[in-house]
Amino acid sequence: MTHQQRRRALSALAATAGLIAGALTAAPYATAASYATAAPSGPAIPFGSHQIPYADGVLKPSGSQAAIDRQVIDTYEAWKAAFVKQNCGNGWYETLSPDADHPYVGEGQGYGMVVTALMAGADNDAKKIFDGMVKYVLAHPSSNNSGLLAAEQDKSCKSVDGSDSATDGDLDVAYGLLLADRQWGSSGTYDYKSLAVKHINAIKKSEVNPTTHLMLLGDWSTSGESHYWISRSSDWMADHFRAFKSATGDGTWDTVRVAHQKLITSQQSKYASNTGLLADFVVNTNSTPKPAPGKVLESAHDGDYGWNACRDAWRIGADAVTSGDAASLASARKLNGWIKSKTGGDPGKIVTGYHLNGSTFDSGKDMAFTAPFAVAALTDPGSQAWLDALWSKLAASPVDPKLYYGASVQLQSMIVAAGDYWVPQGS
DSSP states (O other), rough: GGGGGGOOOOOOOOOOGGTTTTTTTOOOBOOOOGGGOOOOOOOOTTTOOOOOOOOOOOOOOOOOOOHHHHHHHHHHHHHHHEEEEOOOTTTEEOOTTOOOOOOOHHHHHHHHHHHHHBBBBBTTHHHHHHHHHHHHTTTSSSSOOSBBBSSEEETTOOOOOOGGGOOOHHHHHHHHHHHHHHHHHHHSSOOOHHHHHHHHHHHHHHOOOOTTTTSSSOOOOOSSSTTTTOEEEOOOHHHHHHHHHHHHHHTTHHHHHHHHHHHHHHHHHOOTTTTOOSSEEEETSSOOEEEOOOOOOOOOOTBOOOTTTTGGGHHHHHHHHHHHOOOHHHHHHHHHOOOOOHHTTTTGGSSSSSTTTSSBBBOOOOHHHTHHHHHHTTTTTOHHHHHHHHHHHHHHHHOOOOOOHHHHHHHHHHHHHTTTTOOOOOO
16 A cells, blocks of 8 residues: 555755756647647647636636647646656556656556646647557556556556555546547547546446445555545545546436535535635545544645645636536635635745645645645636736746656646646537
8 A cells, every 4th residue: 555655755946947958859749820720630629729618707817828828838848758758668658756656656647648638739649648658557457456557666667566556546547538539539549438438437346435425545445444434635526527427427426526525515614614625634434524633544644735635726626617516616716715815825835734724834835735726716706816926836837857746736737727628528
C-alpha cells in the first residue's frame, strides 16, 4: 500500500523560466488558426473550438479567448516536454512523476490521458500519444482486478508494491477513454468506448463501496480491510460519474454521484462552515462520516486540507461549471468565498496546508494548492477581479520539471478555467 502514501514534499518557489528554456523539443503543434476547424480525420472537439458551453453565469478570465487559449497551450507544451516520455520502449507513452514515490503512478497516467485527449487539435500528435498511453495502461493491469491499472511502476516500468490500484488514476483513465471515443471514434487501433466501459465496470466492482456508494481508496481495500470505511475527498469527481452514467446507462453512477455530493455538502456544513474546506480523508463513512482524526493513511494531517484535498476546488468546480448543478455550485462558491477573503485577493498568499477552520499549518507555495481555486472562482459572478488575479498567477508560473504533481494540477485547472474543458456525453 505504499503507493497510497504519496506525501508531497514541500515545494520550493516556482522555477524560473530558464529551467524550461531549452527543454522544449520541437513538436507539430497546430497553429492558432486551425484550432476551431478539425481536419476530416481530426478530433471532433479540437482544443479551442469551445463547442460545448459552460453553464449560464460562469465567468471566464478577462482578455481575448485566443490569448487565453494560447496561454494554456504554452503551459501544455512545457508540461509535455517535462513529463510525457517514451522511456521504456514497447510503443508506450508514460507520464513521468519525479516527485512521487515512484517514477510512474496511476494518477499520472490518468492525468496524461485526460490532458492529451483534451489538447487534441492543439497537438497534432495527440492521438498517437494517447494510443501509446492506452498501450501502457493495458500492459500494467492491477493484480486484484485486471480491468484496472496497477498504480505504481519503477524506472523500468515494472509494476511494484503489489501491483494493486489507486482509485483516482482509474477514474481518470476511464474518463480519458470516453474523451477519446468522442474525439476520434472507436474504430481505430483501440476501441476506446469498449475499453472505457470495461474500466468503468471494474471501478464499480472493486473501487466503489457497495454499502455507502462512496469511492474506496483502491481495489486493495476490501470488506474487512481497515480502510474500507474511508474515502479520499479528491476522488469525489461528480463530472466523471455523470460521464460514466451516460456511457453505460447504469443508474448506479447517479447514486454514486449524489452520495458524494451529499457528503461534500454535509462535511462542509458540519466541519468547515466558515471555509468549505474538506479533509484529505473522511472516516466512518458507514456511520457518521468525519475528517480523519490524525494519520489514517499518509500523515498526521490526513484530517486537514492537504496534498490530496488541495485538488477539491478544481474537481468540484469542474462539475459546477459544466453541469450547473446547484449542489456543486454551492460547494465551489463556499470554497471560493473563503480563499478570496483569506488572501485578501492575493493568490500569492495561498499556502500548502490548511486546517478545516482556515488556519494554516504550512507555509509553502505550490501550484497544486493555488491553481484549483481558479476553477472555483469561475462560479461566482462577483469574483472577476479575483479570477483574473488567479489566472495571471497561473499563466505566469512556469512548469517546474521536478514537480509533476503541481504542474499537472496547474495545467488541468487552466484548461477548465479557460473554458476548454468538457464532459463526454453519449457517443
